Amino acid sequence: xxxxxxxxxxxxxxxxxxxxxxxxxxxxxxxxxxxxxxxxxxxxxxxxxxxxxxxxxxxxxxxxxxxxxxxxxxxxxxxxxxxxxxxxxxxxxxxxxxxxxxxxxxxxxxxxxxxxxxxxxxxxxxxxxxxxxxxxxxxxxxxxxxxxxxxxxxxxxxxxxxxxxxxxxxxxxxxxxxxxxxxxx
Numbered sequence: 001x002x003x004x005x006x007x008x009x010x011x012x013x014x015x016x017x018x019x020x021x022x023x024x025x026x027x028x029x030x031x032x033x034x035x036x037x038x039x040x041x042x043x044x045x046x047x048x049x050x051x052x053x054x055x056x057x058x059x060x061x062x063x064x065x066x067x068x069x070x071x072x073x074x075x076x077x078x079x080x081x082x083x084x085x086x087x088x089x090x091x092x093x094x095x096x097x098x099x100x101x102x103x104x105x106x107x108x109x110x111x112x113x114x115x116x117x118x119x120x121x122x123x124x125x126x127x128x129x130x131x132x133x134x135x136x137x138x139x140x141x142x143x144x145x146x147x148x149x150x151x152x153x154x155x156x157x158x159x160x161x162x163x164x165x166x167x168x169x170x171x172x173x174x175x176x177x178x179x180x181x182x183x184x185x
Contacts, residue, residue, distance in 0.1 A: 013077050016046075045087055049077070053084055054091040064088075102138040107155035109133035113163045113181070114153065114170065116145055129153045147172050 020034040036042065043050070049071075056062045056070060064081040071079050106112060112131045119128035119141055129140045131153050142149040150169040154162065161177050164170050165184040 011075055013075060014046075041090070043087065043090060045079075045083075049075075050087050050091050053087045057084075057088050099138075102136050103140075105136055106131045106133060106138040106153070107158060108160075109136075110160045111163065112154065112158075112160055114150070115164065115181075116149075116167070116169075145169060 018036060018040065020036065022031050022033045024031050041047065041050075045053070052075070053067055053071070056067045057064075062070065064084045067084045068079050068081050071077050071084075109131075110133075112133050114129070114131050116127045116129045119126045121141070126141050126143050127145050127149065129142055129149060129152075131138050138153075140149075140153050142152065145167075147169045150167075151172065158173065158177075161179055162170055162173055163179045163181050166178065166180050170178060
């Protein structure tokens with residue numbers, strides 16, 4: 001007979017200190033600070049902590065204050081709501097270019113499954129739009145459920161096929177480009 005029990009390892013924050021030399025330029029007299037090694041953020045938080053904060057904000061949809069509380073209670077790292085917000089902004093900047101690539105790839109896909117659903121942001125109802133091909137998924141948050149929002153998602157000159165619930169926002173496409181989702185039949 002076997003008995004298995006899952007347990008988490010103790011969480012102990014890892015702190016790495018890097019010291020940089022500041023010297024005065026002999027030519028102009030201005031101070032110059034050595035660079036950090038490649039791949040090291042200027043932030044007090046490492047990439048894994050940034051990833052956890054982004055997960056709590058994006059996937060779990062926690063408030064800045066709740067994220068600060070979780071990070072403190074679970075990871076033992078004291079952090080303010082403002083520092084959480086700054087970390088989220090840094091992650092957003094890093095993800096901006098890859099998101100743009102996904103956005104452009106969806107606009108050129110041959111077949112896209114598209115849908116939209118209510119998405120609350122600070123109790124303000126928005127819509128989370130999704131476009132998925134066989135290889136990629138792209139999300140957009142838009143305040144409205146309109147044809148203009150669908151065009152932003154797919155591109156005004158979208159030339160592929162759209163599988164949807166036949167929401168009228170997609171009716172700017174030719175009828176031969178539209179396929180009714182079997183789940184909506």
